[in-house]
Amino acid sequence: MALKVPNMKEIIRDIPDFPKPGILFKDITPLLKDAPAFRRAVDVMAEELRKKKIDFIVGIESRGFIFSPVLAYKLNAGFVPVRKKGKLPFLTHQAAYALEYGEAILEIHRDALAPNSRVAIVDDLLATGGTALAAARLVEKLGAKVEKISFLIELVFLKGRRKLSGYDVFSLIQYE
Ligand code: AMP
Secondary structure, eight states: BBBOOOTTTHEEEETTOOOSSSSSSEOOOHHHHOOHHHHHHHHHHHHHHHSSOOSSSEEEEETTTHHHHHHHHHTEEEEEEEEETTTTOSOOEEEEEEETTEEEEOOOOOSOOOOOOEEEEEEEEEEHHHHHHHHHHHHHHHEEEEEEEEEEEEEEEEEEEHTTSSEEEEEEEEEE
């Protein structure tokens, strides 16, 4: 479902050719420092998640970590990090994925989620969907259920939703 949020698109900054030539990077730092815009973004994402009973917010490194702990706090849920390879100290499960720019491995702690617990995955931006799909696989490997996958931004033209078909996907701001 798409919600109209005035001004958010004007606040997010486009950075051409970052971090590689040909990538139009969506810089959310101007939104983060704008108190009413940041609050509004978090509040609308939280409202959406409140429609489900969520036990854990799984946040994806790096910019997913900006929104996920705030949402976990608001929803009285636990926060669980999914991190890039080599960052988590305990035993992990791994999932490989392809990025819009590059390839990487994501990890989750093996004891991070109780079986059958209800999880929302949160990241800043949906591009091709590879990152979020890898995170969903990790959640499911632990026997937990992906109730929702939430993003601040969706690059609709990259069709990431297709890769995430079968999941309940929410994005606050869409670029067609
Ligand atoms: P993807 O796996 O292709 O959906 O890529 C999503 C991940 O890459 C997210 O964690 C984003 O932070 C990052 N990302 C991909 N494309 C962009 C972009 N154009 N601007 C900002 N972040 C991006």
